[in-house]
Amino acid sequence: MLLNFTKMHGLGNDFMVVDLISQRAYLRDEQIRQLADRPFGIGFDQLLLVEPPRKPDMDFRYRIFNADGGEVENCGNGARCFARFVIDQRLTHKREFKVETLGGPLTLRVDDDGRVRVDMGTPRFAPADVPFVADSDELLHHLEIGNQRVALSVVSMGNPHAVLQVDDVDSAPVDDLGPSLQRHPSFPRQANVGFMQIDSPHAIRLRVYERGVGETLACGTGACAAVACGIRRGLLQSPVEVELRGGRLTLEWAGTEAAMFMTGPAERVFEGRIALN
Numbered sequence: 001m002l003l004n005f006t007k008m009h010g011l012g013n014d015f016m017v018v019d020l021i022s023q024r025a026y027l028r029d030e031q032i033r034q035l036a037d038r039p040f041g042i043g044f045d046q047l048l049l050v051e052p053p054r055k056p057d058m059d060f061r062y063r064i065f066n067a068d069g070g071e072v073e074n075c076g077n078g079a080r081c082f083a084r085f086v087i088d089q090r091l092t093h094k095r096e097f098k099v100e101t102l103g104g105p106l107t108l109r110v111d112d113d114g115r116v117r118v119d120m121g122t123p124r125f126a127p128a129d130v131p132f133v134a135d136s137d138e139l140l141h142h143l144e145i146g147n148q149r150v151a152l153s154v155v156s157m158g159n160p161h162a163v164l165q166v167d168d169v170d171s172a173p174v175d176d177l178g179p180s181l182q183r184h185p186s187f188p189r190q191a192n193v194g195f196m197q198i199d200s201p202h203a204i205r206l207r208v209y210e211r212g213v214g215e216t217l218a219c220g221t222g223a224c225a226a227v228a229c230g231i232r233r234g235l236l237q238s239p240v241e242v243e244l245r246g247g248r249l250t251l252e253w254a255g256t257e258a259a260m261f262m263t264g265p266a267e268r269v270f271e272g273r274i275a276l277n
């Protein structure tokens with residue numbers, strides 16, 4: 001069968017977006033891995049599926065699969081592209097709508113300037129919510145990695161995140177500590193690993209080694225995770241500008257039980273059609 005798709009990105013975090021309202025298809029894990037492969041497939045960080053809602057108060061179901069074929073709970077850059085996509089495809093006449101994800105509901109709003117504002121839900125720090133193996137909720141946990149004692153914060157944005165503070169993101173040990181922490185046994189569902197450089201209370205630089213992908217040019221939930229941990233530690237104040245390798249996001253969080261809001265761009269690159277074997 002031929003599958004229609006749209007290639008999109010949020011700050012260089014790139015996606016294959018598939019409308020499963022106007023067409024029917026089922027993609028196996030192995031097919032997703034093949035499609036994600038950059039030399040031999042379409043090439044993307046995540047596959048985003050647009051599906052009808054299963055709950056009466058939702059407008060859509062938003063499903064996310066990493067390049068390794070694993071389905072995950074949330075994707076912030078993908079949420080902005082999802083919003084742009086359903087409006088451009090005329091799957092909704094609304095400019096603000098709610099989508100269900102494995103990690104919980106998100107509210108998406110497309111502004112007149114084309115930027116998308118997402119209610120990313122409430123950050124959860126309790127180890128059981130991340131999940132992270134620890135006896136108590138701490139601002140900083142410590143793990144032994146090889147001969148290093150690593151200090152990190154942990155938080156769930158629906159998906160699991162570790163956040164490390166570094167002096168200089170450009171020289172941060174992303175390729176070394178990223179994979180080691182991503183699959184550390186203290187993270188039963190693995191983790192996305194953020195390396196945060198604090199430039200001021202309202203500005204950080206960030207690199208993220210993503211679960212199921214590796215380092216990406218940007219990570220929306222990673223930006224939320226870094227800002228949530230920084231504000232909770234008293235090092236940041238809302239709003240925070242997050243500079244990633246692919247560009248900038250604006251994060252707002254009033255703390256504690258408040259929702260985290262993320263604002264940024266969403267771009268379409270091309271439309272395509274591919275034969276599924």
Ligand SMILES: N[C@H](CCC[C@H](N)C(=O)O)C(=O)O
Nearest residue numbers: 075076077159210211220221
């Ligand atoms: N790799 C993430 C999913 C995508 C997150 C990222 N692309 C974003 O924009 O939030 C995970 O396994 O939880």
